[in-house]
Amino acid sequence: MQHLVDTDDLTKEQIVTILKESASFKKRTPAPLLSGKLLFTLFFENSTRTRSSFEVAARRLGADMVHLEPSRSSTKKGETLEDTFSNLCAMEPDGIIIRHSENDTPSHLANMQETPVINAGAGNYAHPTQALLDLFTIYEWFDGEIEGLKVAIVGDIINSRVASSDIRLFSRMGLDISLVAPKPFMPIATKLPQFEKIEDVIDNVDVIISLRAQLERHKKPIFENYEEYARHYCITEELLEDRGILVMHPGPVMRNIDISDEILEDPRCMVLDQVKNGVYVRMAVLKMLLLDSRD
Ligand code: NCD
Numbered sequence: 479m480q481h482l483v484d485t486d487d488l489t490k491e492q493i494v495t496i497l498k499e500s501a502s503f504k505k506r507t508p509a510p511l512l513s514g515k516l517l518f519t520l521f522f523e524n525s526t527r528t529r530s531s532f533e534v535a536a537r538r539l540g541a542d543m544v545h546l547e548p549s550r551s552s553t554k555k556g557e558t559l560e561d562t563f564s565n566l567c568a569m570e571p572d573g574i575i576i577r578h579s580e581n582d583t584p585s586h587l588a589n590m591q592e593t594p595v596i597n598a599g600a601g602n603y604a605h606p607t608q609a610l611l612d613l614f615t616i617y618e619w620f621d622g623e624i625e626g627l628k629v630a631i632v633g634d635i636i637n638s639r640v641a642s643s644d645i646r647l648f649s650r651m652g653l654d655i656s657l658v659a660p661k662p663f664m665p666i667a668t669k670l671p672q673f674e675k676i677e678d679v680i681d682n683v684d685v686i687i688s689l690r691a692q693l694e695r696h697k698k699p700i701f702e703n704y705e706e707y708a709r710h711y712c713i714t715e716e717l718l719e720d721r722g723i724l725v726m727h728p729g730p731v732m733r734n735i736d737i738s739d740e741i742l743e744d745p746r747c748m749v750l751d752q753v754k755n756g757v758y759v760r761m762a763v764l765k766m767l768l769l770d771s772r773d
């Protein structure tokens with residue numbers, strides 16, 4: 479049984495297969511390869527893109543999906559998460575897609591070995607399908623020539639599971655990462671090059687990944703005024719000028735704080751392409767876990 483708790487669960491060959499299969503799903507609609515399969519989603523945190531993207535991916539491959547609303551489920555009546563999970567597994571699904579505020583929850587449930595567990599975002603540590611769709615977006619734009627590309631990750635890096643997952647996956651695939659953030663947003667233990675100003679990296683990057691300040695994870699407000707923060711970290715026309723830099727963001731975007739209105743309309747901005755690609759990447763992931771890796 480294969481899980482996707484972190485991209486480290488995948489071999490390099492499997493990562494390449496996911497990239498190639500995502501590209502082929504994007505070119506033509508596949509047969510309903512997962513017809514008769516059943517997936518549960520169990521999201522303990524809000525989601526717009528990720529949950530619907532998994533659902534669209536599952537449906538396009540012919541699988542059925544049942545959403546459990548944790549706020550209305552028995553975990554609210556005192557049932558442990560493990561018991562809720564085992565009860566869902568008793569209905570014999572082919573996988574459970576989970577989002578949780580704790581970093582360890584998906585790995586803990588995966589270790590119960592009852593059904594494949596797919597992590598749809600956990601704490602500030604891992605969001606493997608977002609990292610894979612980010613990588614696929616870069617792979618497609620640069621025609622598969624990704625080794626040595628220079629990526630700057632900008633914003634609330636320390637609290638972002640997207641940053642953490644992107645860093646692990648991209649480093650493994652040979653991309654060159656720099657971190658750009660004010661001190662309170664910079665991870666403490668990192669060997670990656672760190673910069674306080676975007677201007678210090680702008681002439682030496684191929685891709686910028688902008689991140690939202692994870693306000694819901696801040697124990698107390700870090701900046702009183704995000705307009706002041708935006709003056710240094712917002713991706714604007716004045717900053718990019720005519721440089722051919724790809725601008726990415728996992729969403730939700732805080733307009734004019736993370737990325738300006740003009741850049742969101744600019745052809746260099748990949749935000750909606752990332753959302754579109756997310757469906758194909760999740761189709762490739764579901765196929766790999768539910769079909770190709772079944773024992
Ligand atoms: C992110 C998340 O929830 O981890 N969004 C996403 O899944 N596309 C990032 C965020 O909330 O800022």
